[in-house]
Amino acid sequence: MAFFDFIIIGSGILGTFHALHAARAGKRVLVLEKDNRPVSATVRNFGQVVPSGLSGRWYQYGRRSLELYHEIQQEHDISVRKNGSVYVASDADEWQLANELYDQRRADGYPCELWSQAQTLVKYPVLRPEYVKGAVVFPEEISVEPDLMIYKLIDYVTTKYANVTYRNNAAVVGCESTASGATVQLANGERFQAQKVLICNGSEFRLLYPDLFAESGLVVSKLQMMQTVPMPEIALPGNILTGLTIRRYESFADCPSYASLKTPEHLDELKKWGIHVLFKQALDGSIIIGDSHEYATALQTDDLGFDTKDYVNQLILEEASRIVNFPVNRIQRTWAGFYAQTTQEIFEADLENIHIVTGIGGKGMTSSAGFSEETIRRLFL
Structure with missing residues (x-):
């Protein structure tokens, strides 16, 4: 069974930015995407990155996200346009x-x-x-092309960081904590082990922990x-x-x-x-x-x-x-x-080496880059 420091389930905007920050922290990362490519909220939006519309910590995450978008754009075209x-x-x-x-x-x-x-x-x-x-x-605010950005970002992360492995068409049907970390199982029977697992499931509530999501208020x-x-x-x-x-x-x-x-x-x-x-x-x-x-x-x-x-x-x-x-x-x-x-800003749950994060709502494109940076620090550093 292959071992990684960090397995991320879901390669939308939240999952991919978590992969980026984990890679920068030197972790061996496996990203598992159930579809051929991300097709949900990350690509079905306006592509507006507008910290001005947020408040509290999300406003601060949004400001940090702007810096990160610009930083990446200087290295790799992810369709960023600074047009306000x-x-x-x-x-x-x-x-x-x-x-x-x-x-x-x-x-x-x-x-x-x-x-x-x-x-x-x-x-x-x-x-x-x-x-x-x-x-x-x-x-100073920016826009991105929603039908292009995430694919360009995945390409950037997997090209720049050799410690990131990306698997599409890899539906995870099982995820369990162990004494030393956690294991995940794909629909085809493959199994992987990691020190920690992050589930960024978006609005997919049926494959993993359906009872938890039923009581989540999401x-x-x-x-x-x-x-x-x-x-x-x-x-x-x-x-x-x-x-x-x-x-x-x-x-x-x-x-x-x-x-x-x-x-x-x-x-x-x-x-x-x-x-x-x-x-x-x-x-x-x-x-x-x-x-x-x-x-x-x-x-x-x-x-x-x-x-x-x-x-x-x-x-x-x-x-x-x-x-x-x-x-x-x-x-x-x-x-x-x-x-x-969710009415609670975002939904997070810790299940012994398994962390779930979803419910970011309409804040994802604007604040995910900054939020995920803080999450990786909290999980690993």
Whole structure:
């Protein structure tokens, strides 16, 4: 039976960044991916890396993650683009929150700018003037290509670090603690042993420890997203977040005036479906637009279905057309993403040399690099 210092089950963003930091710590690492390649939440998102939207320790993890993304990009192209994040306020309440977050982040020493309506429209003439009140901007933030980044990151980790072994199509069906560590067993009967095992299972709750996940309080969120045909004539650089995002993200929820925030009647139906409109232009000029949020418990994820709801997509596009003046209905594809989340920030469990981590929710792309660095220090150093 082959022995490793560290076995990681799952090669999404959390698993792969843990592999990177373990490799840097000199550990012999085995990464096991049940699918041919990661196909879940890590690739079904906007690819926006926005520490500005997080609070508490996750904001700090996000800032560290930005440093790590830049560091890796200098060595190996993982599709990082430093083009900033722009939160566009559409009314007085949102503008007040934008000003409050600007003051907080400036006090933190985090680069930020506050743009007037006129400044915002000069920078983004595709925005409708009647929508824009102003914007809070974070010029150091980045975007990545969600359908490319994780594969490029895996290539970087496995190429640079000879102490990392990567196995795809390797579904783990058993994981047990032993006196000296832990063993894992694949569906084909292969077994491996390690000093420690990390399970980064995302929203897969059936293969390992289903009873634990049934009692975990974890839920799965289903998000609907769309992508337009390429529109190279449209210039939409950066991560574009709108008034609904200001009303949703935790960094704004920490601002003084958030407690008195009221939802205007015209946003009631959007709030019901958890919609907050984001835009991110891909390398080919197409624009990703979304998203919405529906929820189910860990035991009832199938209730969310595999389809997308035309009604929800139409709500997103109607709000998008209220924000921008280009034809948002030129859609070439739609999809649903699924991620695990919890009211406790993240789900972690220690089972004697086996550590489980999931439920990072929408924070994964932004904060996984920094969070996993700390986790490896805690597990090994």
